[in-house]
Amino acid sequence: MLEKIKKENDIKKIKKEELPLLALEIRRFLLEKLSQTGGHLASNLGVVELTMAMHRTFSLPEDKIIWDVGHQSYTHKILTGRKDGFDQLRKYGGMSGFPKRKESDCDAFDTGHSSTSISAGLGYVYARDLKQEKYHVISVFGDGSLTGGMAYEALNNAASLRTNFIMVLNDNHMSISENVGGMSKYLAKLRTADIYTGLKKQVVRTLHKVPVVGKPMIRNIRKTKSSIKQLLVPGMFFEDMGITYLGPVAGHDIEMLCEAFREAAKVEGPVLLHVLTKKGKGYPPAEQYPDRFHGIGPFQVSTGLSRDKKEKETYTDVFGKTLTKLSKEDERIVAITAAMAGGTGLEPFQKQFPNRCFDVGIAEGHGVTFAAGLAAGGLRPVFAVYSSFLQRGYDQIIHDVALQKLPVVFAIDRAGIVGSDGETHQGIFDLSYLGSIPNMTILAPKSGRELSDMLEYAMKLDGPSAIRYPRGTAYEMPEEDCQEIRYGKSEIIAWESQIAIISYGHLFEEAVTVRRLLKEKGYSCTLVNGRFAKPLDTDMLEEVCKEHRLVVSMEENVQRGGFGESIIAYYAGRGKAVRVLPLALPDDYVEHGSIGVLRKEMGLDAQTMADRIETAYQEQEKL
Numbered sequence: 247m248l249e250k251i252k253k254e255n256d257i258k259k260i261k262k263e264e265l266p267l268l269a270l271e272i273r274r275f276l277l278e279k280l281s282q283t284g285g286h287l288a289s290n291l292g293v294v295e296l297t298m299a300m301h302r303t304f305s306l307p308e309d310k311i312i313w314d315v316g317h318q319s320y321t322h323k324i325l326t327g328r329k330d331g332f333d334q335l336r337k338y339g340g341m342s343g344f345p346k347r348k349e350s351d352c353d354a355f356d357t358g359h360s361s362t363s364i365s366a367g368l369g370y371v372y373a374r375d376l377k378q379e380k381y382h383v384i385s386v387f388g389d390g391s392l393t394g395g396m397a398y399e400a401l402n403n404a405a406s407l408r409t410n411f412i413m414v415l416n417d418n419h420m421s422i423s424e425n426v427g428g429m430s431k432y433l434a435k436l437r438t439a440d441i442y443t444g445l446k447k448q449v450v451r452t453l454h455k456v457p458v459v460g461k462p463m464i465r466n467i468r469k470t471k472s473s474i475k476q477l478l479v480p481g482m483f484f485e486d487m488g489i490t491y492l493g494p495v496a497g498h499d500i501e502m503l504c505e506a507f508r509e510a511a512k513v514e515g516p517v518l519l520h521v522l523t524k525k526g527k528g529y530p531p532a533e534q535y536p537d538r539f540h541g542i543g544p545f546q547v548s549t550g551l552s553r554d555k556k557e558k559e560t561y562t563d564v565f566g567k568t569l570t571k572l573s574k575e576d577e578r579i580v581a582i583t584a585a586m587a588g589g590t591g592l593e594p595f596q597k598q599f600p601n602r603c604f605d606v607g608i609a610e611g612h613g614v615t616f617a618a619g620l621a622a623g624g625l626r627p628v629f630a631v632y633s634s635f636l637q638r639g640y641d642q643i644i645h646d647v648a649l650q651k652l653p654v655v656f657a658i659d660r661a662g663i664v665g666s667d668g669e670t671h672q673g674i675f676d677l678s679y680l681g682s683i684p685n686m687t688i689l690a691p692k693s694g695r696e697l698s699d700m701l702e703y704a705m706k707l708d709g710p711s712a713i714r715y716p717r718g719t720a721y722e723m724p725e726e727d728c729q730e731i732r733y734g735k736s737e738i739i740a741w742e743s744q745i746a747i748i749s750y751g752h753l754f755e756e757a758v759t760v761r762r763l764l765k766e767k768g769y770s771c772t773l774v775n776g777r778f779a780k781p782l783d784t785d786m787l788e789e790v791c792k793e794h795r796l797v798v799s800m801e802e803n804v805q806r807g808g809f810g811e812s813i814i815a816y817y818a819g820r821g822k823a824v825r826v827l828p829l830a831l832p833d834d835y836v837e838h839g840s841i842g843v844l845r846k847e848m849g850l851d852a853q854t855m856a857d858r859i860e861t862a863y864q865e866q867e868k869l
């Protein structure tokens with residue numbers, strides 16, 4: 247069936263009775279491919295029929311499907327001619343794990359971060375109407391996405407529409423882990439409503455029996471605003487806003503889904519189609535542990551076990567362990583996560599201190615202000631958050647935390663290149679967006695051990711601070727004698743002459759190799775662990791420029807507004823003609839691929855950096 251799809255490139259040509267077989271083949275295909283490459287398995291297994299039904303009902307690329315987050319778009323990719331791309335899924339130069347307009351004209355909007363699909367879809371609707379075009383717009387979002395504020399802003403905005411806009415709520419009762427909050431509770435109630443009719447079955451059955459007026463009454467109940475409707479029609483939250491609610495619909499029944507989509511397409515106005523699916527559907531290990539199979543590396547299909555042996559401690563593990571330890575000693579410490587307790591290493595803390603751990607949902611902006619409130623109330627909040635997701639909380643950091651100098655610690659995981667998730671997830675802007683905020687202290691450890699020390703140190707600061715650390719194994723420095731952390735002071739690892747390398751954060755591991763490579767070529771090379779990007783260690787900078795011909799900064803952040811540029815600005819501000827070579831990321835987005843490959847592509851691997859330094863030094867010598 248998959249071959250037929252590939253040849254015909256149109257699911258509409260598949261016979262109705264062949265659709266369940268196609269769904270089965272898609273699931274087998276996803277399992278086979280993802281067990282080799284890794285990827286977002288559970289969410290994709292859950293939307294196979296939903297995607298098939300959309301593709302059968304609508305016509306792409308004319309109609310626009312907008313996937314929220316986009317991690318569930320794999321069946322859509324298969325059905326739009328990209329089946330062969332799965333061998334290179336999320337690999338450098340290969341197919342992205344998210345929708346990309348540049349990849350296909352059937353990808354209507356690029357996504358990666360949660361809760362954007364309704365806003366983008368609404369934009370499309372208004373563009374369509376103003377240009378007097380005719381197509382359908384369908385935004386597909388999960389129950390997890392409905393914990394994010396943007397979704398409500400968009401629903402509120404969409405409610406006044408007079409033309410068709412289909413919003414599909416793919417409700418699998420899960421975010422990455424268990425979904426949280428009041429909306430999740432409300433959806434759970436709706437789930438118990440009778441499937442699809444939208445009206446209680448018994449009422450409908452009775453009304454159907456009433457001659458002549460029965461059927462019109464059913465239609466009228468849908469249209470009325472009366473309180474009786476509340477008893478009969480689920481989804482009043484949406485209905486009362488002015489959004490037609492259809493559902494709940496059985497999300498693995500293709501025919502029913504197609505029928506529901508046809509109905510939804512007829513509504514003149516915004517319509518929310520509530521679809522019930524099972525995360526991990528069809529693969530027992532993923533059905534049982536949807537969180538574990540949300541995003542995975544290569545695994546064995548027969549057992550569900552990972553193919554990669556995890557032996558070494560990650561920075562995330564170090565953070566989780568240290569936080570738990572510190573929290574035993576200080577009752578004021580509380581932790582916040584925006585639906586990422588697993589990914590940020592908060593689970594041990596959450597287990598040990600359930601009352602002191604807050605999952606706010608996919609709501610980073612709210613999470614920041616909530617942390618500010620906790621701090622104002624006398625607690626010591628730690629917001630554990632991925633670098634790219636914290637972009638959502640920029641105003642809140644300035645307005646609610648830093649302006650009041652509140653002691654919130656931002657434990658910024660996935661800082662730097664994260665790898666296969668690509669552009670939307672690389673944590674390469676945090677130094678730039680945090681560096682411009684007054685009162686903020688910014689730290690980054692060179693090793694796992696130093697992360698632990700920095701967290702302990704940051705808990706004692708009387709203002710906001712951020713500690714950035716990357717995805718992956720924590721560096722263990724041989725014979726590390728972590729010097730005591732002092733405010734705004736770097737750590738001198740080796741002091742020589744000619745070239746001074748000031749490394750910031752986890753690139754230190756590469757810096758050690760760079761120094762070795764340069765020394766092998768006969769250069770004399772100082773190595774400094776920067777520690778603080780804000781405030782800068784200006785005493786160190788003064789000493790460094792006295793005794794070196796070339797100062798090199800290293801960081802895994804875009805150069806604009808980063809560590810290196812602060813050093814350049816410092817020297818320039820004092821009228822010092824110091825040659826600084828900033829080794830950082832270009833003013834661009836970094837696509838998907840393994841971290842090692844991407845670092846090399848970006849010129850931040852040890853060999854390329856050593857070569858660049860040597861060239862710069864020789865140029866400097868010629869002057």
Ligand SMILES: Cc1ncc(C[n+]2csc(CCOP(=O)(O)OP(=O)(O)O)c2C)c(N)n1
Nearest residue numbers: 289358359360388389390391420421422585
């Ligand atoms: C702003 C932002 N924060 C966090 C994430 C990480 N994240 C990706 S998927 C997901 C859960 C989404 O749940 P839901 O929308 O219900 O989709 P499901 O995975 O259940 O299919 C989270 C928290 C993200 N992509 N964007």
Ligand SMILES: CC(=O)[C@@H](O)[C@H](O)COP(=O)(O)O
Nearest residue numbers: 315317358541589660667717
């Ligand atoms: C889709 C999404 O945003 C998350 O699932 C993300 O892919 C998690 O990344 P990590 O694998 O680094 O936890």
Ligand SMILES: [Mg+2]
Nearest residue numbers: 388389390420
């Ligand atoms: Mg969900």
